[in-house]
Amino acid sequence: MKIVFATNNPNKLEEAQELLPFFHVVGLKDIGCDEDIPETENTLEGNAKLKAAFVKEKFGVNCFSDDTGLEIETLNGAPGVYSARYAGEPANAEKNMLKLLSDLKNETNRKAQFRTVIALDFEGELLTFEGVCKGHITENKIGEKGFGYDPIFVPEGFNKTFAEMSLAQKSAISHRGKAIKKLVTFLHSLRF
Numbered sequence: 001m002k003i004v005f006a007t008n009n010p011n012k013l014e015e016a017q018e019l020l021p022f023f024h025v026v027g028l029k030d031i032g033c034d035e036d037i038p039e040t041e042n043t044l045e046g047n048a049k050l051k052a053a054f055v056k057e058k059f060g061v062n063c064f065s066d067d068t069g070l071e072i073e074t075l076n077g078a079p080g081v082y083s084a085r086y087a088g089e090p091a092n093a094e095k096n097m098l099k100l101l102s103d104l105k106n107e108t109n110r111k112a113q114f115r116t117v118i119a120l121d122f123e124g125e126l127l128t129f130e131g132v133c134k135g136h137i138t139e140n141k142i143g144e145k146g147f148g149y150d151p152i153f154v155p156e157g158f159n160k161t162f163a164e165m166s167l168a169q170k171s172a173i174s175h176r177g178k179a180i181k182k183l184v185t186f187l188h189s190l191r192f
């Protein structure tokens with residue numbers, strides 16, 4: 001079964017394709033969607049739903065979307081839904097990481113979590129699936145793999161950052177991996 005993942009991020013698409021081997025997962029580019037999909041809500045749930053509904057309405061395809069935020073305990077959950085543009089426009093992963101490291105300078109509580117909400121537009125209903133990965137923020141960037149904040153996030157129970165892990169290792173424990181597994185369980189329950 002073909003399903004569209006409403007993303008232009010090749011890393012995310014690869015992660016989803018690995019976790020959904022029985023589905024033909026394609027990205028926005030593959031369906032000829034090059035529009036800027038609005039992300040105007042102030043919650044991860046709201047934005048994920050907005051993106052999935054937008055694609056379903058415009059392209060009439062089965063679609064899921066995700067929205068992810070990095071929530072820092074000592075910053076009361078910030079940057080959260082604003083993670084992509086934490087250091088301002090245009091979105092830039094390097095600048096975001098440097099700003100976060102600087103905001104947490106001399107801070108001993110470095111607890112953080114990634115939270116992903118996936119929205120699935122299914123038969124006119126919008127269903128959501130959540131995945132959380134707890135961990136902490138490092139003092140410096142470490143590792144070359146992955147994307148976004150990966151070089152400064154160490155998941156709980158590990159002593160290396162996401163950027164030092166293989167895709168398979170990251171997906172087995174990550175926020176998005178957990179949310180996608182819930183999505184897979186749901187799709188399988190429908191006997192897809």
Ligand code: IMP
Binds near residue numbers: 066146162
């Ligand atoms: P979005 O859900 O793609 O809009 O992501 C929001 C922000 O979180 C962006 O800055 C992404 O780079 C970052 N982000 C999303 N998922 C991950 C991840 O798995 N690792 C590191 N950063 C991520």
